[in-house]
Amino acid sequence: MRKLFLFLILWSLALISCEKEEKLAFAPINYLSDSCANCPKVKITIPNALEDSKISKTINNSLKEEIIYLLTFEDGVDVSNIEDAIASFKNGYDLQKSKFPDETIGWEAKVEGEVAYEDENLVTIQLKSYIFTGGAHGYAPTRFLNFDKKKGLEMENLELFKDQDAFLRFAETKFRIQEQVPMGKPINSTGFMFDNNMFYLSENIGFTKDGLQLFYDQYEVASYADGPIVINLPFEEIKEYMAFKFIKKAD
Template sequence: MKKIFLLLFLLLPILGCENGNNLTFEPIELHGKNCAECPKINIDIPRALDELAVSTSINRALEEEIISLLSFDEEKSINTMQEAMASFTKSYNDLRLKFPDETVGWEAEILGKVIYEDNTLLTIELNSYTFTGGAHGYSSSTLLNFDKVKGSELENWELFEDYEGFQKFAETQFRIQEDVPQDENINATGFMFEKDTFHLAENIGYTKNGVQLIYNQYEVASYADGPIVLNLPYSEINQYLKRKVEL
């Protein structure tokens, strides 16, 4: 019996290292009312469970993003996802009462997942689709980065040791990927960068294979062009990053 306990004691450090310093998450699913005259609302996101500052930052950031996506009442203070869902539903019902013969069903689908985590940094991708009438709905992806040590959400510029160097490298790779000649205006082939000047995407995040830039629809191109995703491998960009990734 003593040998068994000794063996278990020796195995504990090994078993405990399988997940390293990864945070613990549970899935949270929220759904709107299931009725013929109700908008379709489905939310599936991770909730951080560890009693750490970064967990609070993650959960708050995700809630704020969802509130922003679903809230239509600018005069009312909305503080929770449930209140945001109620706001989305109320806005739909108000419109349906005004235009009963013209209003089509509204939809909101939001899916979040952890796409990268190491000892100091974590990235969550939040994909959403909303339809509130019109010719088509709108899809978008949001990348949220968190400093696990400081317990805070990171701004894009905080990811880089050499922001300007990274931007120049990203522009070169963007031009190659999108067939924009290196010596011509960045908008020469139809892009819509402001002031004819390349800029990094609003959404930048770490992935398993490299840093990803997501230009959502309308950000630098038309809706018909869809989102533009640029993936840059760590082997080529580590020199620009504040947090290097081991290759």
């Protein structure tokens, strides 16, 4: 009996250990611009995957490329890391300041990233950004990055679905219900700005603990004043459309 009891304990611990191993290890990493009167303010906080694995390297590289894309303001300059991207952002500000010396409002860039979802198949990183480079208001894009943990690759939105056309019809119905667009009427009949008056999926699609999120950024299908349009689709409602056979709800 004692041996059986010990075996059950060891077996339970092994199961717990396996479950923990499914989760990737992350630690936050911060980047700050120089603090000076004539420097733009830059603050970046993103998750850094710690393991020496293909998926971890892919995640870290994809995040780096996203930050570089957001902050690089110089044409023809090779920017290979986040520090250089921050320097490029400052150089862009300095150039603008030299052209318009009476401009008093400084530039600002803030990026915050978090692990929005993770299960045994995939991990989703959400990046929330605010970029101000003058003008009436800043730009606040949200970006989802989805990764296939088994293959160690970043995924395109198309790869999330086994039948995108079927999901598109389902998503349009959910969009119309939430945004009170009458069925049978053109999708732009209540003031939206879909190209060619045809519904399409948002550029940013990602998983959260509650399901799949379609995130339409400001200007994507509506005016700036309308803000972003967010459609949350629970796991139970989307599972028949997804390319993955099993999606375990994240803790």
